[in-house]
Amino acid sequence: MPLIEAHDLTKRFRLPVKSPGLAGAVKHLLRPRHEEKLAVDGIDLTIEAGESVAYVGPNGAGKSTTVKMLTGIVVPSSGKVRVGGLVPHKRRIENARNIGVVFGQRTQLWWDLPVQESLRLLGDIYEVPEDRFGRNLREVTELLELEPLLRTPARQLSLGQRMRCDLAASLLHGPSVLYLDEPTIGLDVAVKERIRQFIKRVNAEREVTVLLTSHDLADIEGLCSRLVMIDKGRIAFDGPLQEIRERFGRERVIHLILHEAHPGGVAIATDALRDLATVAIDQPEPHRLSVQFDSAHATAGAIAGRLMGVLPVNDLRLDEPSIERIIRQLYEGELRFAEEGAAP
Amino acid sequence: MPGRLVRMARLYWRLQLVHLRTHLEYEADFWIGVVGVALTHGAGLVFVWTVFQRVPKVAGWTLWEIAFLYALAIVPRGLVELLADGQWRLRALVNRGEFDRLLVRPVSPALQLVTQMSSIHGFGSVLLGAVVLARALDHLDIAWGPGQWGFLALSIAGGATLIASVNFATNCVAFWDPSANSAFPFLVQQSLEFAKFPVSLYGRLIQALLTWVLPFAFVSYYPGTVLLGRPGGDRAIGYAAPLAGPAVALLAGLVWRRGLMRYQGTGH
Amino acid sequence: MSDGALAAPMRLRPRPKYLALALTSVQRAVAYRGTTLLNLLSSLIWVAMLYYLWRTVFAEGARIEGFAWWEMRTYILVSYAVNALLSFYSLARMTNAIRTGEVAAELVRPVDYLGAQLAQAFGAAVVEGALSSGIALLLGVLLLGISPPASPLAALLFFASVWLGFLVKFLVGYLVALLCFWTKNAIGLIWAQTALVNLFSGALIPLAFFPEWLRALALATPFSGIVYTPASIYLGRLDGLGALGAMGMQVLWAGALWLLARLLWGPSVRALDVQGG
Numbered sequence: 001m002p003l004i005e006a007h008d009l010t011k012r013f014r015l016p017v018k019s020p021g022l023a024g025a026v027k028h029l030l031r032p033r034h035e036e037k038l039a040v041d042g043i044d045l046t047i048e049a050g051e052s053v054a055y056v057g058p059n060g061a062g063k064s065t066t067v068k069m070l071t072g073i074v075v076p077s078s079g080k081v082r083v084g085g086l087v088p089h090k091r092r093i094e095n096a097r098n099i100g101v102v103f104g105q106r107t108q109l110w111w112d113l114p115v116q117e118s119l120r121l122l123g124d125i126y127e128v129p130e131d132r133f134g135r136n137l138r139e140v141t142e143l144l145e146l147e148p149l150l151r152t153p154a155r156q157l158s159l160g161q162r163m164r165c166d167l168a169a170s171l172l173h174g175p176s177v178l179y180l181d182e183p184t185i186g187l188d189v190a191v192k193e194r195i196r197q198f199i200k201r202v203n204a205e206r207e208v209t210v211l212l213t214s215h216d217l218a219d220i221e222g223l224c225s226r227l228v229m230i231d232k233g234r235i236a237f238d239g240p241l242q243e244i245r246e247r248f249g250r251e252r253v254i255h256l257i258l259h260e261a262h263p264g265g266v267a268i269a270t271d272a273l274r275d276l277a278t279v280a281i282d283q284p285e286p287h288r289l290s291v292q293f294d295s296a297h298a299t300a301g302a303i304a305g306r307l308m309g310v311l312p313v314n315d316l317r318l319d320e321p322s323i324e325r326i327i328r329q330l331y332e333g334e335l336r337f338a339e340e341g342a343a344p
Numbered sequence: 345m346p347g348r349l350v351r352m353a354r355l356y357w358r359l360q361l362v363h364l365r366t367h368l369e370y371e372a373d374f375w376i377g378v379v380g381v382a383l384t385h386g387a388g389l390v391f392v393w394t395v396f397q398r399v400p401k402v403a404g405w406t407l408w409e410i411a412f413l414y415a416l417a418i419v420p421r422g423l424v425e426l427l428a429d430g431q432w433r434l435r436a437l438v439n440r441g442e443f444d445r446l447l448v449r450p451v452s453p454a455l456q457l458v459t460q461m462s463s464i465h466g467f468g469s470v471l472l473g474a475v476v477l478a479r480a481l482d483h484l485d486i487a488w489g490p491g492q493w494g495f496l497a498l499s500i501a502g503g504a505t506l507i508a509s510v511n512f513a514t515n516c517v518a519f520w521d522p523s524a525n526s527a528f529p530f531l532v533q534q535s536l537e538f539a540k541f542p543v544s545l546y547g548r549l550i551q552a553l554l555t556w557v558l559p560f561a562f563v564s565y566y567p568g569t570v571l572l573g574r575p576g577g578d579r580a581i582g583y584a585a586p587l588a589g590p591a592v593a594l595l596a597g598l599v600w601r602r603g604l605m606r607y608q609g610t611g612h
Numbered sequence: 613m614s615d616g617a618l619a620a621p622m623r624l625r626p627r628p629k630y631l632a633l634a635l636t637s638v639q640r641a642v643a644y645r646g647t648t649l650l651n652l653l654s655s656l657i658w659v660a661m662l663y664y665l666w667r668t669v670f671a672e673g674a675r676i677e678g679f680a681w682w683e684m685r686t687y688i689l690v691s692y693a694v695n696a697l698l699s700f701y702s703l704a705r706m707t708n709a710i711r712t713g714e715v716a717a718e719l720v721r722p723v724d725y726l727g728a729q730l731a732q733a734f735g736a737a738v739v740e741g742a743l744s745s746g747i748a749l750l751l752g753v754l755l756l757g758i759s760p761p762a763s764p765l766a767a768l769l770f771f772a773s774v775w776l777g778f779l780v781k782f783l784v785g786y787l788v789a790l791l792c793f794w795t796k797n798a799i800g801l802i803w804a805q806t807a808l809v810n811l812f813s814g815a816l817i818p819l820a821f822f823p824e825w826l827r828a829l830a831l832a833t834p835f836s837g838i839v840y841t842p843a844s845i846y847l848g849r850l851d852g853l854g855a856l857g858a859m860g861m862q863v864l865w866a867g868a869l870w871l872l873a874r875l876l877w878g879p880s881v882r883a884l885d886v887q888g889g
């Protein structure tokens with residue numbers, strides 16, 4: 001039996017419509033008006049124990065709302081949901097014993113307590129036996145290098161430090177599922193990488209099922225094997241991460257800024273890159289040039305190297321496809337790369 | 345079932361310990377809070393005392409009888425402030441979506457909410473109330489035995505339950521209107537002041553309100569008339585007064601449940 | 613500013629800064645009228661309690677210290693309206709600024725801190741005063757029965773005395789707020805202060821009703837100027853030289869407290885430095 005099962009899961013938020021001011025408040029009291037906001041629109045999702053799933057979508061797509069329904073925080077408007085055989089919002093407390101949750105924007109820790117105290121308190125709340133608590137604490141402390149932070153109150157931690165402590169807090173009771181809602185939001189690259197490594201290990205070694213949300217595809221690089229993409233409350237893609245990467249993720253654009261205006265740039269570049277599989281070359285302004293290419297057939301290095309030989313390049317930037325762009329392409333059924341990739 | 349209760353009690357203690365430690369850490373603040381609230385209730389007592397310098401009885405009540413009721417009103421209130429004041433944080437938690445945190449833990453969210461805060465000034469109310477109660481018993485010539493002690497303890501426990509439950513229920517307004525300001529629960533809490541004097545002094549409307557709508561008369565007046573052996577006040581109601589607390593707690597529980605189902609979190 | 617062309621779209625001159633502060637505070641009180649009103653309503657609870665209690669007392673003994681029941685009713689409502697100026701919340705706002713370190717932002721502005729606080733308290737008090745007088749008047753006329761000021765002159769002196777009382781109350785609050793540079797438990801301090809003010813200002817009970825020694829004590833504090841003096845003038849129990857004398861005391865107290873506030877400012881700010889904001 002799958003660990004997480006959702007069928008036709010839907011959440012509509014009811015928002016009061018209020019006119020401003022005192023008169024508006026009174027009017028609302030007498031005749032309340034509401035408007036509905038469809039946050040999650042009939043999703044189907046099945047996750048097996050031990051999987052590691054990335055749940056990706058633009059801001060406002062419905063990721064957090066899905067996580068809140070899976071964790072029992074909000075009650076679904078309709079549809080079915082089961083986690084480990086339990087309906088989370090009906091059997092919230094039992095469900096809570098088996099899960100760990102990290103919300104990127106807020107902390108589990110007690111604001112004024114030293115981290116160590118918060119962790120101990122959580123140990124009591126989750127009823128973790130002394131010996132297991134000690135073992136778990138030692139393990140996460142070592143892996144996340146928390147030792148120097150343990151005696152600091154949460155309010156004095158930096159965002160990255162706090163996130164590491166929150167991760168530790170979510171694992172102390174040995175949950176079988178770990179929900180991570182935008183855990184890397186606002187963190188710098190080095191911390192992101194460290195956290196990714198940690199999550200990967202937890203999934204691989206402790207066999208904890210991981211569901212991680214993000215609004216940035218680059219964020220989950222090498223972390224999850226399965227990708228679920230959500231947009232406007234609906235699932236737009238569900239499959240191996242590899243597939244998305246191959247279908248859409250190979251497109252790259254190099255932007256070059258030239259030392260001086262160079263009107264014939266496109267012709268020169270086309271000539272220099274003739275034998276490389278570039279898709280389009282564009283010169284939006286006289287001193288700017290952009291080259292779109294397929295990363296399976298050419299490397300940014302090769303292209304930049306050649307162009308620097310023939311054009312006065314000052315600066316360059318490499319763009320990967322944004323999630324919005326991939327979703328647009330999914331809808332439009334743009335399978336150009338996939339087809340081209342299949343042809344020899 | 346008993347195992348669960350023991351566990352809840354242990355957790356309650358653990359969670360409150362956090363606050364206790366903070367209270368003791370800031371010693372000056374502790375005393376300022378205690379003295380501040382003692383002065384607040386003390387001012388009312390000085391007022392009562394002054395009135396009785398002028399007249400021997402007010403509607404048949406003597407100074408120490410009124411002082412007794414006054415103490416009966418502030419002791420349970422102090423206990424609630426000290427032991428279960430977290431309800432007041434509900435609006436802020438819901439407003440910022442931080443209530444999520446309580447919902448993903450394997451412990452009753454009500455227990456977690458109640459332990460979100462403890463106000464040390466409650467200690468001042470309890471202390472002042474206890475002293476006044478003892479002095480009143482000294483001055484009053486009433487039959488007092490183990491039965492009375494028992495009933496007094498039940499009344500105080502019932503009163504505290506009642507006050508905490510009313511606060512709890514009114515603060516649940518956050519589930520229906522997360523943007524609501526503090527007006528409603530605060531105003532309800534303030535009407536507990538009425539319980540400092542015999543409700544029989546007030547007009548009929550206020551009496552009815554304090555009995556049937558905001559039943560604060562059950563905190564001091566009804567059990568007080570029984571303990572003081574005063575005529576008037578309905579005897580049956582008086583003896584049953586300690587039960588009002590659990591009854592209101594049940595109602596508050598219903599409100600809480602309905603509120604929980606409505607919780608929407610905040611979007612982000 | 614003779615260059616009309618340049619100044620045309622702008623205000624010719626900025627508003628006087630303290631006036632601007634007071635106006636902002638009026639705006640805030642209006643914007644948060646829910647809280648303002650709540651505060652006034654919750655003190656009405658005590659008005660109701662006092663009303664019923666005194667009604668019972670006066671039904672038995674006809675007069676106390678020369679007060680008849682109609683005078684007592686009027687006293688309750690007038691003292692409610694007067695004491696509503698500078699409510700718990702306005703006081704809390706002052707102390708909160710210090711507690712949260714917001715004060716640091718205020719300290720870097722080119723205004724005198726005491727003056728700025730006074731301007732803001734005044735702005736809030738205008739709104740509170742208007743609302744509380746409205747409520748008192750409504751209750752007085754419709755339900756409880758209130759009598760008008762003893763004479764036109766009494767009305768005039770009453771008005772002046774109310775604002776002198778406000779000044780005293782503000783300064784007491786300000787001094788307490790300064791204490792918050794040292795302690796974190798501001799709410800306890802405000803309670804203590806509110807309790808003392810309620811008791812010794814005459815807000816709970818006319819000071820005349822106190823036993824001799826307690827009355828002497830109350831009259832020796834600045835608090836009696838906050839409610840008792842204006843309320844007595846309103847009722848005509850203080851008139852002529854008596855009224856002027858009492859108002860003189862208000863002025864003296866205001867001056868003394870102002871001086872104290874100035875003296876304590878230096879050490880207080882230094883305490884802020886020690887805490888590191």
Ligand SMILES: Nc1ncnc2c1ncn2[C@@H]1O[C@H](COP(=O)(O)OP(=O)(O)O)[C@@H](O)[C@H]1O
Binds near residue numbers: 058
């Ligand atoms: N408590 C709420 N009340 C009203 N609308 C909400 C609430 N929570 C989320 N929403 C709305 O539902 C949609 C999905 O939100 P969310 O699940 O938080 O998106 P994501 O996490 O993917 O960024 C958004 O449009 C958001 O504004």
Ligand SMILES: [Mg+2]
Binds near residue numbers: 063064065181182612
């Ligand atoms: Mg989100």
